[in-house]
Amino acid sequence: MATRPMPREERRPRSFYALAAFFALFVVFLYGPVVTILALSFQGPSGGLTFPMNGVSLYWFERLWGGGGTVDIGSAFRRSLALGLTVMVLTVVISVLAGLAFRKRFHGASALFYIAVASLIVPSIVVSLGIALEFRILDEILRPYLSALGLVSERGNSLGLFTSGLGAHLSWTLPFGLLIMFAVFNRLDKSYEEAARDLGATNWQSFRHVVLPMIAPFLIGIALFGFTLSFDEIARSSQAMGATNTLPLELAALTTTVTTPEIYALGTSVTAVSFTVIFGTLAAFLSLQRRRRRRAKG
Amino acid sequence: MTRSAITHGTGAPETSGAAAISPKARKRRKARASWTPAWVAYLQAAPMALVFLLFFVLPLAATFVVSFWNYTEYSIVPAFVTTNYSDVFYGCAASLPSLCTTFATYLSTLKFVAIVWVATLLIGFAVAYFLCFHVRTLPMQIALFMVCTIPFWTSNVIRMISWIPLLGRNGLVNETLQSVGLIDAPLEWLLYSDFAVALALIHLYTLFMVVPIFNSMMRIDKALVEAAYDAGASGWQTLTNVVIPLVKPGIVIGSIFVVTIVTGDYLTIGIMGGQQIASVGKIIQTQINFLQFPIAAANAIVLLAVVLLTIWGMLRLVDIRKEL
Numbered sequence: 110m111a112t113r114p115m116p117r118e119e120r121r122p123r124s125f126y127a128l129a130a131f132f133a134l135f136v137v138f139l140y141g142p143v144v145t146i147l148a149l150s151f152q153g154p155s156g157g158l159t160f161p162m163n164g165v166s167l168y169w170f171e172r173l174w175g176g177g178g179t180v181d182i183g184s185a186f187r188r189s190l191a192l193g194l195t196v197m198v199l200t201v202v203i204s205v206l207a208g209l210a211f212r213k214r215f216h217g218a219s220a221l222f223y224i225a226v227a228s229l230i231v232p233s234i235v236v237s238l239g240i241a242l243e244f245r246i247l248d249e250i251l252r253p254y255l256s257a258l259g260l261v262s263e264r265g266n267s268l269g270l271f272t273s274g275l276g277a278h279l280s281w282t283l284p285f286g287l288l289i290m291f292a293v294f295n296r297l298d299k300s301y302e303e304a305a306r307d308l309g310a311t312n313w314q315s316f317r318h319v320v321l322p323m324i325a326p327f328l329i330g331i332a333l334f335g336f337t338l339s340f341d342e343i344a345r346s347s348q349a350m351g352a353t354n355t356l357p358l359e360l361a362a363l364t365t366t367v368t369t370p371e372i373y374a375l376g377t378s379v380t381a382v383s384f385t386v387i388f389g390t391l392a393a394f395l396s397l398q399r400r401r402r403r404r405a406k407g
Numbered sequence: 408m409t410r411s412a413i414t415h416g417t418g419a420p421e422t423s424g425a426a427a428i429s430p431k432a433r434k435r436r437k438a439r440a441s442w443t444p445a446w447v448a449y450l451q452a453a454p455m456a457l458v459f460l461l462f463f464v465l466p467l468a469a470t471f472v473v474s475f476w477n478y479t480e481y482s483i484v485p486a487f488v489t490t491n492y493s494d495v496f497y498g499c500a501a502s503l504p505s506l507c508t509t510f511a512t513y514l515s516t517l518k519f520v521a522i523v524w525v526a527t528l529l530i531g532f533a534v535a536y537f538l539c540f541h542v543r544t545l546p547m548q549i550a551l552f553m554v555c556t557i558p559f560w561t562s563n564v565i566r567m568i569s570w571i572p573l574l575g576r577n578g579l580v581n582e583t584l585q586s587v588g589l590i591d592a593p594l595e596w597l598l599y600s601d602f603a604v605a606l607a608l609i610h611l612y613t614l615f616m617v618v619p620i621f622n623s624m625m626r627i628d629k630a631l632v633e634a635a636y637d638a639g640a641s642g643w644q645t646l647t648n649v650v651i652p653l654v655k656p657g658i659v660i661g662s663i664f665v666v667t668i669v670t671g672d673y674l675t676i677g678i679m680g681g682q683q684i685a686s687v688g689k690i691i692q693t694q695i696n697f698l699q700f701p702i703a704a705a706n707a708i709v710l711l712a713v714v715l716l717t718i719w720g721m722l723r724l725v726d727i728r729k730e731l
Contacts, residue, residue, distance in 0.1 A: 121541075124642065128537040132551070135534055138610065139558050142569035145579065149572050159577045203454045210451035213443065221456055228463045230663065232671020232714060234688040235707040239466025242473050242700060245483075276462035283455060312443055337560040344674060344688075348695060360564045364678050373572075376565040383561040391553070 143380065150373035158370060169374035182359065182375060189356035190382075192270055192278065193340040199275075200282040200335030201328050207283075208290030209316075222287075229284040233344030240277050241348040244268050268351030277349035278339045285334045293327045326397045333390040337383060467711070474704035483700050491705035512685045513713070518601075519676070520669045523608045527665050528658065530609070531616025535657075536650070539624040540632070552621065559614045567607050567678050574598040574606075599681030607679040612668055616661035623657025624650070663721055667714050 149156075153164025173182060211218060228236070248266050255261045267273070301323070305315040343357040350358065356379065363372055477486040499507035506514060534555065542548045558566065573579045574597040581593040596602055627650065635645040651658075673688025687710050694703035 122642075125541045128533060128541055131533055132537045135530060135613075136554060139555065142573055142610070143558070143561070143566065145572045146565070146569040157577075159572045159575055160579055160582065203458065206451040207455040210448045213445070213448040215445070215448040215452060217456070218452075221452060221459070224459050224463065225455070228459060230667050230714070230718065231463075231467070232667065232688065232710055234671060234673060234691055235470065235711050236463060236466060238691060238695060238700075238703060238707050239468075239470040240462055241695070242704065243461075243466045243469040245700075246469055246473075273462075276458065279458045280462040283458060287455065333560065341560075341562040341564075343564060344671075347692065357562060357564050360562070360568075361674060361678065364564070364568055365682065372568065376562075376568060379562050379565055384557075387557055387560050 146373045146376050147380070149370055150377040152370040152373070156370060158368065158373075169370045170378070173371050173374045173378070182356070185354055185356045185359045186378075188270055188353060189340055192274060192355065193336045195271070195275060196278045196282055196339035197332050197335035199279060200286045201331050203279070203283060204286030204290050204331055205324070205328065207287055208294055211287075211291065212294055225284045225287050228280050233281070234347065236280060237277060237345045237348040240273050240345075241268065244273050266351065268349065270350060270353045270355075273349040273351065274346060274353075274355070277345040278342055281342060281345050282335045282338045285338065286331045289327060289331050289334070293324050297323060322401070326394050326401075329390055329394045329397065333387065336386055340383065340386075470704045470707050473701055474708050476701040476704075478699055478701045481698070483698075491702045492709075494702055495705050495709055508685075508690075509709075512687055512690060515684065516670055516676075516686055519605060519608060519672075520666055522605045523612065523669050524662060524665055526605070526609045527613045527616040528662065530613050531620055531661060532654075532658070534613075534617050535621040535624050535654075538621055539627075555614060555617055563611055563674070564678070566611060567675060570603065570607060570610075570679070571598065574603060599679070599683065601680070601684065603679040604676050604684060607675050608669055608672065611675065612665050615664035615668065616658075619657040619660040619664070620654055621657070623654040627653050659721055659724060663718055666717055666721070670714055670717065671710065 145160075148162070149158070149160070150169060151165050151167065152162055152169060153166045154168040156163035207221075211222075244267050252261060252267075261267075297320070301319050302315050305319045310318070341357055342355070343361060346355055346358055354362075360372075360375065360379070363375070473483065474491055475487050475489065477484040477488050477490075495509055497507065497509075499510055538548055538551055538555075542551060571578070575581070576593050576595070576598070578597070580597060581590075584590045585593065631649055631653075632645060635649045640648065671688055673686045673692060676684050676686040677689055687706060691703045691706045691710070694700075694706065
């Protein structure tokens with residue numbers, strides 16, 4: 110940017126102010142609605158779903174988390190958190206492994222890539238239904254044998270949070286992870302590894318001490334995608350969770366039944382978790398980058 | 408992006424030294440660029456391949472198979488019947504020119520697709536253009552880009568319900584308009600309506616347009632734009648003759664995302680439409696709730712076909728592999 114000494118650049122053109130105003134409006138459009146429910150979740154006990162605020166209180170939060178209200182949200186919250194963390198770890202590990210594989214040549218590389226992109230594009234309701242059907246069919250076929258071996262009970266189905274649910278979420282997070290890995294490895298200078306090689310490093314050593322530190326900040330990015338996409342996922346979860354419900358599924362069901370600011374309190378709580386994760390991740394990313402730069406200098 | 412990304416990933420990156428080596432020698436070097444045995448790559452790709460096999464490929468296959476099965480009130484029966492598909496299109500040929508349920512539903516969805524596509528394209532392009540050409544420093548660009556991206560990492564359902572206090576009957580918009588005296592009675596079409604659905608979809612998915620367009624724009628050599636100005640082009644001419652052709656791949660990728668998401672959406676249409684507006688996803692969900700899996704599967708396959716045809720048509724407009 111510094112290499113643009115054009116005289117035209119010195120004064121902002123009129124289009125700059127128009128577009129800057131447009132951008133500001135866009136940001137208001139993005140954040141405005143969320144701000145209103147953040148405010149309304151602190152509504153007083155006699156307050157309703159809309160403005161004006163009838164006093165300020167934590168009443169709806171107490172009702173929500175005290176369990177005295179209309180919703181038992183604690184267990185769904187814990188389920189979503191556990192699933193989100195599992196998906197996060199698996200997304201990072203599987204994406205890095207696949208990213209390393211794609212740096213070499215292997216048969217089926219293009220097929221795997223296209224399937225990953227397709228998994229991103231195919232409507233989630235179709236995938237969700239498909240997973241439910243697949244598990245039903247597998248149950249029908251395998252359960253008699255497995256129960257004969259005493260591994261599972263004779264009745265019931267295998268749809269669940271950490272079976273079909275986990276898979277459904279991974280089919281959604283892994284394409285993002287893989288695309289990020291492509292972007293990372295395409296920019297990675299291979300000469301560092303070659304240098305490590307020449308100095309006698311083994312495969313593992315060159316990965317652990319050369320490649321991993323270089324890609325670490327971006328792995329944090331993949332972790333962010335993995336957790337938040339899973340924590341908020343709903344369309345793919347809808348048929349794939351079996352008898353259990355995740356937090357977003359509960360939330361979607363509540364939109365039609367709850368008519369108190371309790372739902373805003375829930376919205377604020379979930380958003381608080383999301384923001385904690387997002388800003389925690391960004392802070393970790395920045396501090397890693399800074400440490401790297403300091404080391405490079407020193 | 409697709410093929411080039413893969414082939415690029417397989418070999419060593421082009422270094423200035425490699426240019427001096429003869430192609431044959433370079434090929435030999437490329438082959439040696441990886442020190443690990445070949446089977447390691449398969450082992451490394453295996454977990455991802457397994458996940459997609461178990462939770463994407465096989466589910467789609469299961470859906471396809473079940474769409475030809477029969478069903479009774481309480482169970483599904485392996486068979487080979489095409490009645491599910493004829494049920495999906497029941498009355499579609501007979502009742503023309505009036506529309507059968509399936510066609511009417513797809514037409515309703517198509518309307519949302521068109522509105523949301525145009526809106527997200529215009530907004531996304533303007534936002535990306537501002538970030539790319541008017542914001543001058545890289546840290547500022549990244550910061551503003553993050554401002555656009557953060558909502559993407561928060562809950563979609565919450566982003567939907569956050570419109571309720573604004574658009575409701577006694578919501579902020581109605582209250583404000585009434586107090587200013589523009590309207591006498593609250594507007595009923597603001598919430599649980601086509602308008603609310605379109606607004607929420609635009610709100611949720613503009614980012615899918617911003618990111619690919621911004622990505623394409625950042626690759627444009629700024630000298631090209633300067634050259635256009637120096638050659639006497641107006642701002643508008645530069646935009647239509649230089650910038651837009653160069654960001655076409657980004658526009659197509661963003662369009663594919665937005666169009667496929669809106670086509671398959673049922674949650675936004677359900678929640679923001681007050682469960683009153685039809686969508687294909689909602690039909691599928693209702694049939695699943697009644698355990699009519701085969702016809703739900705047939706509907707899913709039709710939806711999948713519609714989405715794939717749309718993508719195929721959009722890729723015809725621009726050869727992404729050539730342009731990237």
